[in-house]
Amino acid sequence: EPEVTQTPSHQVTQMGQEVILRCVPISNHLYFYWYRQILGQKVEFLVSFYNNEISEKSEIFDDQFSVERPDGSNFTLKIRSTKLEDSAMYFCASSEQGMDTGELFFGEGSRLTVL
């Protein structure tokens, strides 16, 4: 069964360092997303991406964050200068249709720890 894969599963970084989280969405999906969950809190929407551009982003997704689909298969989330409060589990998801009708398929997450 097709699945969304994410790497790395866990990354530890120093505050101020750049981090790139990678995702391979399901191949025929058109919509891509990043969500995160800070320990003990709700899953939070970060950004949605469609047709090679950001379609929606949350207030969390500030200038420190960026997304890219560099080669038609990978979908990456970059945090330019990590802060302690960026420590969270980051989930990539993809869907065939938009969130108004289509279910999301999630990866298993990348745990980011910022020291």
Place this chain on the structure above:
Amino acid sequence: ILNVEQSPQSLHVQEGDSTNFTCSFPSSNFYALHWYRWETAKSPEALFVMTLNGDEKKKGRISATLNTKEGYSYLYIKGSQPEDSATYLCASYNTGKLIFGQGTTLQVKP
């Protein structure tokens, strides 16, 4: 601020019991309500996406209903089994974003 609330936060039932949980969401600007099942150390898995008021969906022993006018959805599990133990997340699609509740964690004892 858009808020999605789920209750109860956690639930312990015996194998064979039927159970249900509630998801409350803003009824204005509503587009869709998602339910996901999330087992520990795995990724959330979609159960249902519901859009119409009065909609009812079923997958095996799990079913869900939707009331968009009053802003709530119920998830029912009939005859709970230990493998149903998981966190059940609901999420409302509203103003371009999927807003998640905090989840209901179900533990089914054999």
